[in-house]
Amino acid sequence: xxxxxxxxxxxxxxxxxxxxxxxxxxxxxxxxxxxxxxxxxxxxxxxxxxxxxxxxxxxxxxxxxxxxxxxxxxxxxxxxxxxxxxxxxxxxxxxxxxxxxxxxxxxxxxxxxxxxxxxxxxxxxxxxxxxxxxxxxxxxxxxxxxxxxxxxxxxxxxxxxxxxxxxxxxxxxxxxxxxxxxxxxxxxxxxxxxxxxxxxxxxxxxxxxxxxxxxxxxxxxxxxxxxxxxxxxxxxxxxxxxxxxxxxxxxxxxxxxxxxxxxxxxxxxxxxxxxxxxxxxxxxxxxxxxxxxxxxxxxxxxxxxxxxxxxxxxxxxxxxxxxxxxxxxxxxxxxxxxxxxx
Amino acid sequence: xxxxxxxxxxxxxxxxxxxxxxxxxxxxxxxxxxxxxxxxxxxxxxxxxxxxxxxxxxxxxxxxxxxxxxxxxxxxxxxxxxxxxxxxxxxxxxxxxxxxxxxxxxxxxxxxxxxxxxxxxxxxxxxxxxxxxxxxxxxxxxxxxxxxxxx
Numbered sequence: 001x002x003x004x005x006x007x008x009x010x011x012x013x014x015x016x017x018x019x020x021x022x023x024x025x026x027x028x029x030x031x032x033x034x035x036x037x038x039x040x041x042x043x044x045x046x047x048x049x050x051x052x053x054x055x056x057x058x059x060x061x062x063x064x065x066x067x068x069x070x071x072x073x074x075x076x077x078x079x080x081x082x083x084x085x086x087x088x089x090x091x092x093x094x095x096x097x098x099x100x101x102x103x104x105x106x107x108x109x110x111x112x113x114x115x116x117x118x119x120x121x122x123x124x125x126x127x128x129x130x131x132x133x134x135x136x137x138x139x140x141x142x143x144x145x146x147x148x149x150x151x152x153x154x155x156x157x158x159x160x161x162x163x164x165x166x167x168x169x170x171x172x173x174x175x176x177x178x179x180x181x182x183x184x185x186x187x188x189x190x191x192x193x194x195x196x197x198x199x200x201x202x203x204x205x206x207x208x209x210x211x212x213x214x215x216x217x218x219x220x221x222x223x224x225x226x227x228x229x230x231x232x233x234x235x236x237x238x239x240x241x242x243x244x245x246x247x248x249x250x251x252x253x254x255x256x257x258x259x260x261x262x263x264x265x266x267x268x269x270x271x272x273x274x275x276x277x278x279x280x281x282x283x284x285x286x287x288x289x290x291x292x293x294x295x296x297x298x299x300x301x302x303x304x305x306x307x308x309x310x311x312x313x314x315x316x317x318x319x320x321x322x323x324x325x326x327x328x329x330x331x332x333x334x335x336x337x338x339x340x341x342x
Numbered sequence: 343x344x345x346x347x348x349x350x351x352x353x354x355x356x357x358x359x360x361x362x363x364x365x366x367x368x369x370x371x372x373x374x375x376x377x378x379x380x381x382x383x384x385x386x387x388x389x390x391x392x393x394x395x396x397x398x399x400x401x402x403x404x405x406x407x408x409x410x411x412x413x414x415x416x417x418x419x420x421x422x423x424x425x426x427x428x429x430x431x432x433x434x435x436x437x438x439x440x441x442x443x444x445x446x447x448x449x450x451x452x453x454x455x456x457x458x459x460x461x462x463x464x465x466x467x468x469x470x471x472x473x474x475x476x477x478x479x480x481x482x483x484x485x486x487x488x489x490x491x492x493x
Contacts, residue, residue, distance in 0.1 A: 279420065283367070283422075285367030285427055
């Protein structure tokens with residue numbers, strides 16, 4: 001019975017940081033010896049193009065999938081979705097970067113969003129684990145073993161997806177070849193090489209309401225709409241490196257730049273860590289989110305030899321509102337307020 | 343005649359020395375040669391409380407525009423980005439704070455200075471004008487902070 005096999009893919013860091021490389025190697029070494037787990041390594045999935053070996057491989061996987069990557073799980077999940085690799089979000093016991101142990105499970109928070117949902121979802125689970133959260137390879141290996149075990153007893157069987165037991169039949173020949181080397185214990189399979197460091201937005205369709213404010217705001221033609229009038233990232237390489245302006249304009253915080261330094265933009269769960277602390281940025285001279293987005297867009301327009309437009313084009317009429325905080329947090333917030341003695 | 347104005351934040355007395363100038367973004371400016379030494383006012387430090395972490399996102403010598411993000415601060419009460427008060431050049435950052443930012447709490451008007459800055463064209467406030475700015479915005483500031491709590 002192969003339907004309960006799980007596939008684990010490790011999306012490598014761009015960084016040469018020896019600590020990160022070591023963690024990747026330790027996890028790879030442990031998983032190669034694990035029965036019932038298909039394991040492969042790809043360059044950072046965010047940097048892959050359609051047709052790259054890594055994406056071909058991921059697309060060929062129809063089993064439950066675990067993706068280990070140096071990104072927030074929400075960013076990783078919707079990055080896969082963007083590449084046609086869909087599935088239901090599996091619930092991991094691990095935290096992502098910046099989450100505290102005493103915080104509520106993020107899956108409960110996520111359910112409050114009212115997005116249009118993914119275009120299609122394969123009937124299997126995808127678990128995205130954040131490699132930035134723990135230094136110990138054993139934590140990840142144990143969690144993967146737990147998921148693998150759960151896959152054999154609890155997860156919904158994958159009906160209709162794997163109709164025969166010859167699981168490898170649909171995979172490209174190259175990958176079958178690589179699987180042979182895996183069996184010989186020749187080290188982890190590395191699928192392709194990373195050539196570029198990309199930069200483009202990823203849409204979280206569990207949050208996106210298809211309001212289309214991003215398509216009005218972006219003046220570089222990144223966004224488009226599909227045949228069903230759903231927003232999509234149409235020309236990702238038109239996007240301007242380092243510019244997260246559309247993400248700031250999005251009223252649902254549904255636009256993720258996985259490599260941005262600000263957690264809320266990089267796909268942190270909820271509104272981002274530190275949400276319980278007050279934000280004094282405005283007091284210290286910060287522009288509003290909309291002003292900032294316009295400033296960032298102007299910088300990119302000027303670099304392209306075009307005229308800055310400031311706040312004159314594509315600015316939503318609504319007020320830049322904040323999503324309501326969790327009710328459960330109110331007590332904590334009031335305590336903080338009281339201790340401010342204002 | 344005292345050397346300071348006092349601004350009352352609840353019961354807390356925020357000191358505003360008369361020997362220097364101010365920006366609306368709650369920084370003090372004291373002339374140092376051709377440029378200014380800049381730091382947080384007592385008002386800002388009171389809102390921050392204990393500073394845990396300070397990071398600059400631009401290099402010394404950077405030419406910046408007003409409101410541009412230049413760094414971030416994390417304290418016991420707040421996380422916040424920091425922004426250029428005016429157009430100008432950021433000459434250098436206080437090296438002591440890179441090792442340990444607690445001088446911001448211990449001596450914000452002295453050893454806890456943040457950076458040296460050469461403004462292009464700054465309309466700095468006198469201590470008296472800054473006090474009036476605080477008085478004029480205090481209700482709104484409290485509403486803003488409490489608003490973040492209630493939202």
